[in-house]
Amino acid sequence: MNILLTYYTRTGCTGKLAECIAKELKSRGHTVSVDRLDVKKRQSKWTLLIRQIHQYPLVGLALFSKSFRRWWQKHYFQPEDHIVSPAYPDVSKFHHVCIGGPKWCYTSYPIARYLNQISGLENQNVSAFATFGGPPLKVLELDLIFMPMSNQICHAGGRVTCTLGLSSNFHELHLIWIFRLLSWIIFR
Numbered sequence: 083m084n085i086l087l088t089y090y091t092r093t094g095c096t097g098k099l100a101e102c103i104a105k106e107l108k109s110r111g112h113t114v115s116v117d118r119l120d121v122k123k124r125q126s127k128w129t130l131l132i133r134q135i136h137q138y139p140l141v142g143l144a145l146f147s148k149s150f151r152r153w154w155q156k157h158y159f160q161p162e163d164h165i166v167s168p169a170y171p172d173v174s175k176f177h178h179v180c181i182g183g184p185k186w187c188y189t190s191y192p193i194a195r196y197l198n199q200i201s202g203l204e205n206q207n208v209s210a211f212a213t214f215g216g217p218p219l220k221v222l223e224l225d226l227i228f229m230p231m232s233n234q235i236c237h238a239g240g241r242v243t244c245t246l247g248l249s250s251n252f253h254e255l256h257l258i259w260i261f262r263l264l265s266w267i268i269f270r
């Protein structure tokens with residue numbers, strides 16, 4: 083298969099995962115074109131946080147109420163970042179597209195912009211992958227990253243056939259101790 087693997091990484095974790103995926107796909111005989119996205123202007127980690135921190139109380143509420151979560155998934159505010167033009171702005175010639183990035187509460191801002199601006203996703207099979215600092219908790223981590231990504235991909239006409247989420251055990255904002263505590267409480 084002719085596969086496009088597009089990813090964004092800020093601190094390198096998702097980049098390492100993307101390299102492993104590309105290597106594995108190539109070893110299985112696929113042709114892989116890799117597109118590493120970049121932002122036009124790199125913002126500080128605090129700016130990234132401030133752009134969405136007002137939503138955190140509602141994210142907390144969404145963890146406890148399924149019906150609110152369903153509503154919130156449709157109405158939360160997704161920030162975006164300007165990205166340098168992707169190497170493949172039209173992805174229609176590929177048989178499969180893999181798209182990955184870090185979890186920034188929801189979809190990372192550069193990936194959200196990418197999903198809004200690429201063309202050719204109609205009827206494409208898409209795999210989504212992500213890294214996050216915390217443990218692989220279903221609602222807090224996996225659903226909060228893959229539901230918004232899947233919604234955007236479906237909105238562009240694509241079909242999510244597979245997701246892969248991996249904990250990097252790293253958090254640039256020094257919040258990793260909260261996740262380690264959660265991990266210890268839940269998984270021991």
Ligand SMILES: Cc1cc2nc3c(=O)[nH]c(=O)nc-3n(C[C@H](O)[C@H](O)[C@H](O)COP(=O)(O)O)c2cc1C
Binds near residue numbers: 217
């Ligand atoms: C603004 C921001 C928000 C983040 N939000 C989360 C989060 O909600 N949950 C989590 O586990 N990690 C969160 N992280 C940590 C990253 O998802 C994690 O470190 C990821 O592996 C980084 O990937 P990268 O090295 O490819 O950029 C956040 C990081 C930043 C900068």
